[in-house]
Amino acid sequence: MADYQRRIIDAALDELQPHLRALSIHGPKGVGKTATALQRAASVIDLSLPRQREVISADPTILTSLPGPVLVDEWQRLPEVWDDVRRAVDAGSGPGHFILAGSSAPRGSVIHSGAGRIVPIRMRPLSLAERDIENPTVSLSALLGGNQDVAGTTAFRLGGYVEEIVASGFPAIRSLQGRVRRAELDAYLQSVVHREFPEQGYPVRKPEVLRAWLAAYAAATSSTTSYSKILDAATAGLSNKPAKETTIAYRDALSSLWLLDAVPPWIPSHNHLDRPAQSPKHQLADPALAARLLGLDAPALLRAEQGNTQLTEGTILGALFEHLAALSIHTYAEAAEARLHHLRTQNGNHEVDLVVVQPDGRVLAIEVKLADRVEDTDVKHLHWLRGRIGDNLIDSVVVYAGEYAYRRRDGVAVVPLALLGP
Structure with missing residues (x-):
């Protein structure tokens, strides 16, 4: 996007994202997580859309079939996708394939921590x-x-x-x-x-x-x-x-x-x-x-x-x-x-x-x-x-x-x- 203004977090993402199998950008709504992640994504799955939630829920293998990096946006709308990404990483997905953006999973959701597979980075409002x-x-x-x-x-x-x-x-x-x-x-x-x-x-x-x-x-x-x-x-x-x-x-x-x-x-x-x-x-x-x-x-x-x-x-x-x-x-x-x-x-x-x-x-x-x-x-x-x-x-x-x-x-x-x- 031509009008994107780089954020301080971009320098860390430049260094880390191409080499990490999965990375999570988290923070409050409205700080620019999606805009920043889109600069690096070749494919986008927007789980705020009911139809995309339905498709991924039915066939999680789509996550690995899309060209990467794959941005999974608003992942907390379908919490089990976190474990789908973790399993894809365990199965050998390549470096830089997954970017997740969103907040935490809702209370009661049972998901793996992602430790060792999904690296978290926090994004704050503009400094x-x-x-x-x-x-x-x-x-x-x-x-x-x-x-x-x-x-x-x-x-x-x-x-x-x-x-x-x-x-x-x-x-x-x-x-x-x-x-x-x-x-x-x-x-x-x-x-x-x-x-x-x-x-x-x-x-x-x-x-x-x-x-x-x-x-x-x-x-x-x-x-x-x-x-x-x-x-x-x-x-x-x-x-x-x-x-x-x-x-x-x-x-x-x-x-x-x-x-x-x-x-x-x-x-x-x-x-x-x-x-x-x-x-x-x-x-x-x-x-x-x-x-x-x-x-x-x-x-x-x-x-x-x-x-x-x-x-x-x-x-x-x-x-x-x-x-x-x-x-x-x-x-x-x-x-x-x-x-x-x-x-x-x-x-x-x-x-x-x-x-x-x-x-x-x-x-x-x-x-x-x-x-x-x-x-x-x-x-x-x-x-x-x-x-x-x-x-x-x-x-x-x-x-x-x-x-x-x-x-x-x-x-x-x-x-x-x-x-x-x-």
């Missing part, structure tokens, strides 16, 4: 570097490699970041404006509650309670608030509260739809730290969904900057700015074969917003600050971590909303979010 708002001058991969060079300037400031929060990283939605965009985001959330939950095997008896739970989860963005507090906030004033098992089902269903993208805690493999906390930081797939659930457009977010929310410390705009940073850094980190975590000690005395962890256990520590300048107090936890883990800390970075990328005298890199790329 900032994929939105063409600025030319990044600082590479996360280079920082992980020990490159100390940090430079660049940007005119992208607070108003621009607020617009990117509400615009979303869903390609088909972010191109829209104003009320049309808000209507599309509302429709997306409506579909989650009324269609996708039942399709995943989670019937929703009280849609209004699920919607309230989603809003409470959004209010807890970038925090480690307990699920019990989220439930309490969602059901305040209700005498007949849903059972704990119901809200666990909410979490499980949203996870299977890839609509939760929590930042897991970093638990060091060596005993560098005293009892790090083990709670994830709550984040949805896209900060625009959180903002919409809270009824906040760009002007409202700017007004709310000085306000507070019930569940988080600091402002909701600061939490959503961190969410936007985490969404982007998740993508950059995975492109560098690293993983994103956060650090908080058990007593809460020390925390680092984001920790990029390499396979060898060394880390890049990142603080996220919604401000146009960085003070000494903003880097104290980074220095604390350096003192605890020494050379296992590759570098320390403050990601902020300012103009310049530079390195402080104490060695901490300071990088505008818009200038950070893969």
Whole structure:
């Protein structure tokens, strides 16, 4: 397709897909999985179409008779096709033959994990570097490699970041404006509650309670608030509260739809730290969904900057700015074969917003600050971590909303979010 815009994930697919017998691209609806997979497919089986489900169900050997690569799109609509692909791989299908795109199988489906046969790759909404708002001058991969060079300037400031929060990283939605965009985001959330939950095997008896739970989860963005507090906030004033098992089902269903993208805690493999906390930081797939659930457009977010929310410390705009940073850094980190975590000690005395962890256990520590300048107090936890883990800390970075990328005298890199790329 001539108008296809390459994604960061494409570099990994270029390297992996021709050599893997089967590969799965998974992620929430609307992130561009099908568009990306179509660039590589010679044949397409679209299981969102009843007729194609009927044909493949009747004769799975079609999967191996078609010229490859074969894209099996929306595979979760016919979960047994996952095992059909696994068996075809076991039977000797050639490298690069299968690409599966979709979400998880519905609850109750009995399928093999695919381990050793089907390699999973997650696709997220557009990172900032994929939105063409600025030319990044600082590479996360280079920082992980020990490159100390940090430079660049940007005119992208607070108003621009607020617009990117509400615009979303869903390609088909972010191109829209104003009320049309808000209507599309509302429709997306409506579909989650009324269609996708039942399709995943989670019937929703009280849609209004699920919607309230989603809003409470959004209010807890970038925090480690307990699920019990989220439930309490969602059901305040209700005498007949849903059972704990119901809200666990909410979490499980949203996870299977890839609509939760929590930042897991970093638990060091060596005993560098005293009892790090083990709670994830709550984040949805896209900060625009959180903002919409809270009824906040760009002007409202700017007004709310000085306000507070019930569940988080600091402002909701600061939490959503961190969410936007985490969404982007998740993508950059995975492109560098690293993983994103956060650090908080058990007593809460020390925390680092984001920790990029390499396979060898060394880390890049990142603080996220919604401000146009960085003070000494903003880097104290980074220095604390350096003192605890020494050379296992590759570098320390403050990601902020300012103009310049530079390195402080104490060695901490300071990088505008818009200038950070893969």
